[in-house]
Amino acid sequence: xxxxxxxxxxxxxxxxxxxxxxxxxxxxxxxxxxxxxxxxxxxxxxxxxxxxxxxxxxxxxxxxxxxxxxxxxxxxxxxxxxxxxxxxxxxxxxxxxxxxxxxxxxxxxxxxxxxxxxxxxxxxxxxxxxxxxxxxxxxxxxxxxxxxxxxxxxxxxxxxxxxxxxxxxxxxxxxxxxxxxxxxxxxxxxxxxxxxxxxxxxxxxxxxxxxxxxxxxxxxxxxxxxxxxxxxxxxxxxxxxxxxxxxxxxxxxxxxxxxxxxxxxxxxxxxxxxxxxxxxxxxxxxxxxxxxxxxxxxxxxxxxxxxxxxxxxxxx
Amino acid sequence: xxxxxxxxxxxxxxxxxxxxxxxxxxxxxxxxxxxxxxxxxxxxxxxxxxxxxxxxxxxxxxxxxxxxxxxxxxxxxxxxxxxxxxxxxxxxxxxxxxxxxxxxxxxxxxxxxxxxxxxxxxxxxxxxxxxxxxxxxxxxxxxxxxxxxxxxxxxxxxxxxxxxxxxxxxxxxxxxxxxxxxxxxxxxxxxxxxxxxxxxxxxxxxxxxxxxxxxxxxxxxxxxxxxxxxxxxxxxxxxxxxxxxxxxxxxxxxxxxxxxxxxxxxxxxxxxxxxxxxxxxxxxxxxxxxxxxxxxxxxxxxxxxxxxxxxxxxxxxxxxxxxxxxxxxxxxxxxxxxxxxxxxxxxxxxxxxxxxxxxxxxxxxxxxxxxxxxxxxxxxxxxxxxxxxxxxxxxxxxxxxxxxxxxxxxxxxxxxxxxxxxxxxxxxxxxxxxxxxxxxx
Numbered sequence: 001x002x003x004x005x006x007x008x009x010x011x012x013x014x015x016x017x018x019x020x021x022x023x024x025x026x027x028x029x030x031x032x033x034x035x036x037x038x039x040x041x042x043x044x045x046x047x048x049x050x051x052x053x054x055x056x057x058x059x060x061x062x063x064x065x066x067x068x069x070x071x072x073x074x075x076x077x078x079x080x081x082x083x084x085x086x087x088x089x090x091x092x093x094x095x096x097x098x099x100x101x102x103x104x105x106x107x108x109x110x111x112x113x114x115x116x117x118x119x120x121x122x123x124x125x126x127x128x129x130x131x132x133x134x135x136x137x138x139x140x141x142x143x144x145x146x147x148x149x150x151x152x153x154x155x156x157x158x159x160x161x162x163x164x165x166x167x168x169x170x171x172x173x174x175x176x177x178x179x180x181x182x183x184x185x186x187x188x189x190x191x192x193x194x195x196x197x198x199x200x201x202x203x204x205x206x207x208x209x210x211x212x213x214x215x216x217x218x219x220x221x222x223x224x225x226x227x228x229x230x231x232x233x234x235x236x237x238x239x240x241x242x243x244x245x246x247x248x249x250x251x252x253x254x255x256x257x258x259x260x261x262x263x264x265x266x267x268x269x270x271x272x273x274x275x276x277x278x279x280x281x282x283x284x285x286x287x288x289x290x291x292x293x294x295x296x297x298x299x300x301x302x303x304x305x306x307x308x309x310x311x312x313x314x315x316x
Numbered sequence: 317x318x319x320x321x322x323x324x325x326x327x328x329x330x331x332x333x334x335x336x337x338x339x340x341x342x343x344x345x346x347x348x349x350x351x352x353x354x355x356x357x358x359x360x361x362x363x364x365x366x367x368x369x370x371x372x373x374x375x376x377x378x379x380x381x382x383x384x385x386x387x388x389x390x391x392x393x394x395x396x397x398x399x400x401x402x403x404x405x406x407x408x409x410x411x412x413x414x415x416x417x418x419x420x421x422x423x424x425x426x427x428x429x430x431x432x433x434x435x436x437x438x439x440x441x442x443x444x445x446x447x448x449x450x451x452x453x454x455x456x457x458x459x460x461x462x463x464x465x466x467x468x469x470x471x472x473x474x475x476x477x478x479x480x481x482x483x484x485x486x487x488x489x490x491x492x493x494x495x496x497x498x499x500x501x502x503x504x505x506x507x508x509x510x511x512x513x514x515x516x517x518x519x520x521x522x523x524x525x526x527x528x529x530x531x532x533x534x535x536x537x538x539x540x541x542x543x544x545x546x547x548x549x550x551x552x553x554x555x556x557x558x559x560x561x562x563x564x565x566x567x568x569x570x571x572x573x574x575x576x577x578x579x580x581x582x583x584x585x586x587x588x589x590x591x592x593x594x595x596x597x598x599x600x601x602x603x604x605x606x607x608x609x610x611x612x613x614x615x616x617x618x619x620x621x622x623x624x625x626x627x628x629x630x631x632x633x634x635x636x637x638x639x640x641x642x643x644x645x646x647x648x649x650x651x652x653x654x655x656x657x658x659x660x661x662x663x664x665x666x667x668x669x670x671x672x673x674x675x676x677x678x679x680x681x682x683x684x685x686x687x688x689x690x691x692x693x694x695x696x697x698x699x700x701x702x703x704x705x706x707x708x709x710x711x712x713x714x715x716x717x718x719x720x721x722x723x724x725x726x727x728x729x730x731x732x733x734x735x736x737x738x739x740x741x742x743x744x745x746x747x748x749x750x751x752x753x754x755x756x757x
Contacts, residue, residue: 047361050355050361050541051360051361051541052541053358053540053541053542055356056352056355056356120538120563120566121426121428121563121591122425122426122427122428122536122563123426124425124426151591152462153461153462153465153466153469154458154459154461154462154464154465155458155462156458157457157458157461157462158456158457158458158459158461158462160458161457161458162457175465206563206565206566206567207566207567208565208566208567209565210682211682239426239536239538241424241536241539241540241542241543241546242536242538242539242540243358243538243539243540243541243543243568243571243572244356244357244358244540244569245358245538245566245567245568245569246538248567248568266424266425266426266509268509268511269424269509269510269511269542269546270510270511270542270545270546271540271542271545272541272542274540275540294455
């Protein structure tokens, strides 16, 4: 139970319990009293998936696979559908490369390891950075935060409070400064200090804004002037309550700066974050971390087994 | 914003238009497509079901079969149902009979409450009201700083009392507003999850203490199926009077608009359409439905143009056109007027036909900025008499504006063409392309 305590699987389950009650709790409900797997039952399953933001196309894929297996392996007992569904969902999820036993380690060849955080407005980028910084710091790493969201009013101040909570250094300039310049100075300083990790906060931007996406590319180019292969990681932060637009977000941000992983936030609400199934399946981008609360330690590495498990966990 | 939905629906109806007669079977097929479109747009699945049922009831039967253009009729039915679903008229802010009017703003984290508060204050100010903002989000780090900074930008006072509880801040704010002779109090509350008991209690307590005449629920237009759950939970607790949809300047299809309206039966009052503090619009369900169906939103466009474009200036330009002395100065004025009207993309999306241009081929606002820079790098003389701009001057202008000589040349050439065209107009002639289209006597 070592790592369960460490990463508070209980909390994840607690957070996801609401999801379970409103989504997969329904699976149990529709199965109840059924003696045969029929079309109606499978259609109901599809509806449940759609209600969980899985999306029409991905839901159809899952249902198609289930139909095939039911036919092929002659499943007859509706109770078995629950297991099939879990199985199919898990199959769609790409497992993150994060080591679950030791999620906050860094590749030793990068010093500093440069992580850029991007996303649309209001998804929780700044909060995520605070939590990441805290976790890496706790794991004994020297962390520097670059405050390159110079656009939103008081973004600097917000990030500074998180940096103080995490006990890490933050490099910032005045509101309205060039974000590329902030990133450049911060990385120079991080290199000089021999930091292990630098996390760059960027302003929230809608993926359809041409200028702002160009600005993001520029930040990346500027970083590469100091560290040729930076950023080593580009994390796109997604709000779990986002619907199908999340797919557009991932596509556009990936085209601009090459997203390497997702952070799924606000999983402590009733939203299911089901859209990550489609993203994982279609675009092959893994979820790396999940946010399950507002406290500084409410960040966990993503584990698809635990994730699906928690989705289906029976809540008393 | 709803282009995708419009495009897809258009495809569906193209199929229908091609057929002489409509059978029950092909209505059903089209409606299956519509269902998929609506689900892809994040409209709640229950709402979709209801919607499809309603449309089907109206579509199947004599009404459509006897119609000469069945495709159009179905479009009309879907349009009507969409309008019905989003509310038939647009709703205004409720003002208190005794000032100050208290407006409370609530919603989930990251939905855009603080930005909306500032936009609303700005909007009310432009309508001749005297708003005051109250920073009652004591939970998110630096939320108070953010509201203060935004207040400064729009020159609206902000009540910011650090270290006090949200309830106390809200309670004291009304008296402070009265003393400062402010007639609208806008209270920004902390973002909260609808399942957070403690936080929901707090917002309920604020409501009971300030007795607002208007409670607005702010929701991100990119929200998926969960929109109905949060809207319902907030509605059960606060009984809000209106909804604000934010971030509609992206490419989200905004199905949440339909779902929320259907589930809580409260009007959507405003939409947020950009990061600038004037990027707030009043929600018009009929226009939104028009827009969904790809007919363009010509009414919003015209209204916007009217309110922003200074009539006097327009007259002056017209006079100049008549005397054919249109200069770069006037050109610059016009450019700025266009910019005031919002982003080009936003304007384009409202014009029928233009909204069919794919997003990737979008016009960049940056281009305008560059043209502006080029003109600003010209001397007053050059702006009046562009003919004197020789090679050396071009180089200087290019350097001064941070552009290239090629770009300067392009602007000069375009300007020359504009002048030429205007001369033709002013002489009372028809432009070339219309010549030869004479009506035979």
